[in-house]
Amino acid sequence: MSPRKTYIWLILIFLTGCSSQGNHTLETGAVLLEQKCAFCHNLDMPPETYEKESAPPMMAVVFHLKEFMKIKDLKDKEDKFIPFIQDYVLYPSKEKSYCDEESLKSYGVMPSQKGNVSSEELKVIAEYMYTFYDQQVYLKEMQAKAAFDALSKGEQLVRSNGCLNCHAIEKDKVGPSFRNIAKNSTEKIMDVIQNGSQGKWKQFNNMMMPAFKDKFSKEELIILKEWIDSLGKIEAPKPWRSKNVI
Ligand code: HEC
Ligand code: HEC
Known part of the structure; x- marks a missing residue:
């Protein structure tokens, strides 16, 4: 647009x-x-x-x-x-x-x-x-754009591809939070993003993760994987310190 x-x-x-x-x-x-x-x-x-x-x-x-x-x-x-x-x-x-x-x-x-x-x-x-x-x-709009540009590439991809309709970074939603995934997933993250998934996370009522088959280039998949992985390594922001924790 x-x-x-x-x-x-x-x-x-x-x-x-x-x-x-x-x-x-x-x-x-x-x-x-x-x-x-x-x-x-x-x-x-x-x-x-x-x-x-x-x-x-x-x-x-x-x-x-x-x-x-x-x-x-x-x-x-x-x-x-x-x-x-x-x-x-x-x-x-x-x-x-x-x-x-x-x-x-x-x-x-x-x-x-x-x-x-x-x-x-x-x-x-x-x-x-x-x-x-x-x-x-x-x-x-310019401020919003500047804020978006300042995000890591991984978070930009997640925000601009509708992942946040079902996932949040900190809180479980339709699917597990990205931090939860970083800590607990045993799956190959890049495969899941490409092929989708269903029924592996019991608490999500068999909700389906759609396949994003040809949506991302190999480089983008790596960026996404590394971004999710990185969430497992850094401490979650304390909700009482930031109003914008999602
Ligand atoms: C053929 C070319 C042309 C078209 C078509 C045109 N403009 Fe312009 N317009 C100009 C140029 C050149 C200037 C700058 C010089 C000036 O201020 O007169 C300008 C300046 C203006 C200004 C500024 C005046 C100022 O004091 O700064 C306004 C308002 C404006 N145009 C409105 C319009 C609107 C509304 C339309 C459509 C209905 C339109 N123009 C169509 C060429 C065009
Ligand atoms: C329509 C909702 C929805 C969308 C959109 C969605 N997901 Fe998911 N996602 C889920 C659900 C539900 C699960 C849990 C699936 C399961 O239980 O097997 C999941 C699981 C995952 C997993 C964990 C895989 C595992 O099995 O451990 C990853 C990684 C993931 N999603 C990444 C993404 C990314 C990246 C995007 C955006 C490109 C995205 N998801 C978009 C619903 C969604």
Whole structure:
């Protein structure tokens, strides 16, 4: 999934508490933005860097507009942010632009999109831009990504392949905890991951460990095995020291 798609889902999940009308508007906004603006603006958050771009990435546009226009709350969004987008896209000018001199020189002023997009559509687009390019959401996601990147490769594999649906590191769940496996398994761990298992751990009610046959490369299987083994060698974190023990 592209980072942008992930964000769309994040936002849609985020808003499930709101009326379906709100979600509907945002979905329409996402589609319109793609249709009307992606030709020049990179819409990803964060944007991939291009050698040669014809317009500033949309994330940069929205972040700096919110800053320069001092958009603080929903009222500012309605009173300043949305009207600015509606006006600028149809009647752009050097004077109105918040773009710095240098960038304006290299990009040139945005060509008017009159005839390509209507003021009503721009309202919906602006609504979506305001919600989607959110610094707080972006920051949180970046922090989560940094935290994930800081994990050992073994834990990353376990987290990104659904193992934690059934296993936890410290606590028995649908299947035994990874620490329990590290201490007590007599099986060849790499074989089990590839071929699955059932009925060997009596306390798990014959629950099945699915086969991950061709899911992992040989190197990844070794990393997984070594990660599980390592849990048998280090002491478990004390639950009263960390809230995040899983
Ligand atoms: C043909 C290329 C092109 C298309 C299509 C385009 N833009 Fe732009 N846009 C630019 C360029 C170039 C700039 C940077 C120069 C400027 O600020 O005018 C820009 C800047 C902007 C700015 C920033 C203005 C500022 O003050 O910093 C906004 C907002 C914007 N575009 C919105 C949109 C929206 C919304 C759409 C789709 C409806 C869109 N643009 C479609 C080329 C384009
Ligand atoms: C649908 C639930 C489920 C998922 C997903 C799952 N497991 Fe398991 N796993 C189990 C169960 C249940 C057992 C105990 C099986 C038994 O009793 O034979 C088990 C056992 C194991 C064992 C111990 C083998 C032994 O026999 O000693 C290892 C190692 C293991 N799982 C690793 C993994 C890894 C790595 C992943 C992710 C790639 C994973 N599991 C995903 C349910 C699951």
